[in-house]
Amino acid sequence: MPRIVSLEPGYYRVPLAVTLSDSMHGDMPAFELNTVRLRDADGAEGVGYTYTCGRNGAAIDAILRVDVLDQLIGQDADLIERLWQRIWWGQHYGGRGGPTILAQSAVDMALWDLKAKRLGQPLWTLLGGNDPRVPCYAGGIDLDLPLDKLLRQTDDNLKKGFRAIKMKVGRKQLSEDVERVKAMRAHLGEGFPLMVDANMKWTADEAIRAARAFQPFDLMWLEEPVIPDDVAGQARVVREGGLPIAAGENLRTLWDFKQLITAGGVTYPEPDVTNCGGVTPFMKIAHLAEAFNLPVTSHGAHDVTVHLLAAVPNRSYLEAHGFGLDGYIAEPLTIEDGFAVAPARPGHGIAFDWKSLDSIRA
Structure with a gap:
């Protein structure tokens, strides 16, 4: 014992x-x-x-x-x-x-x-074991980057092996967001997975307007369009905006996710293992999403979360977060042709x- x-x-x-x-x-x-x-x-x-x-x-x-x-x-x-x-x-x-x-x-x-x-055992096999190769996107925290630097950052991420990109939206004018998303889509080409993240910027009505404006650009999802407390408003965005919605990084409990999922307020539930209570509730949230036939994504802590998504059949994309720990750990996350690879080392494998x-x- x-x-x-x-x-x-x-x-x-x-x-x-x-x-x-x-x-x-x-x-x-x-x-x-x-x-x-x-x-x-x-x-x-x-x-x-x-x-x-x-x-x-x-x-x-x-x-x-x-x-x-x-x-x-x-x-x-x-x-x-x-x-x-x-x-x-x-x-x-x-x-x-x-x-x-x-x-x-x-x-x-x-x-x-x-x-x-x-x-x-590596954590991902202890938790059930499904597939150590998890689709992964580069999560840019880049709202104020000039457009040329935004595209240059994207090219750097492509060179690192990423095959999906997320960018920030929520500038003062929606027209500015539309211009930047349009430029990113043209830069990446048709069919390349592109996500946008508003970080809770809008009311439900504003988010619906934005979602409709983004529709021509074939987005994978619009993330956190409204505050996490506005469950009814986010359900409206799902119904009326015409885009898939990712959300959950600011939810703190399994029961928060239950409320959002049952209300029809999310397409891609998005727990963060560092703020939802840890591995224990993260896995419960992933299985709850599976019961509703929803793909689960993630926020932050990619070096640990790769194990959690590798353990479940309904995983979608892992976020490789801008708050990376690469300079303070022995073996950073491996990215291979768009996939993050869960390490075979015992535990989660992070050595600080x-x-x-x-x-x-x-």
Whole structure:
């Protein structure tokens, strides 16, 4: 019975080579990374992490150090569902979202990593195992890039092996978005998978207008057209806009996804393993989507999420996120001719360079 003997949080501010931007979060010169290192009595270690757009990392760190620690020490690390429920209900009254669920996500990820390592299996096979090659797109955070730089960024991503591209929309004038999407479609050619992401910019009426304006450009999906709280409005966008809709990166629970899916408010459910509660609820969300015959996609944390999508038959595209950790891990995600390849290493296979991270400790 592998008893948990220690939990070591880490809190870092990771600078970005280029300041990123979208329609609602503004400029992002850095992101904040929170890590968890769990160890059992045999000395095995599991690692998890979560991240934010540059704020709230200190709150997550405090929750891990104060509120989560005493709920885990001495517990059986194999009983992941039991531990998930213990942490969830232990924080429910003051939590149920925000920094608490991000902290829980990192812990749950570490528990699954630990279990897979103890069993000597890659995470994707432990979770069921379907196909280690997952279609992958490059998720640009590029709303304010001039058009020439946007197209140059796209060419760089094509050289890296990507065969699907996502760009940001949500500029001040819809006509500007239409011009940029039109240029991107012309640059990529007909039939090339192209997604656009509005980051919650619009009301339902504005989103419907935008979706209709984008229809001639054969988009794979329009992502997050409205705020996550407007379930009825997003269902209207699905019905009246004429484009598939991806959403879910700002939903925090399985039950949030249930509400959105049953309302007909999403075509591509899009959980983020670092903020939906971890691997445990991510897999439940993926199976819920399967029950509704919906393809599941993902947001962020591509080095871990490739395992989760590799485990389910209804996976669509993995997002390779702009907040990448390539400079701080031993083996970044492998992209081969449009597919991300889930590694065969035990666990999720991420080996952090802890010495390099120490230099950017927050």
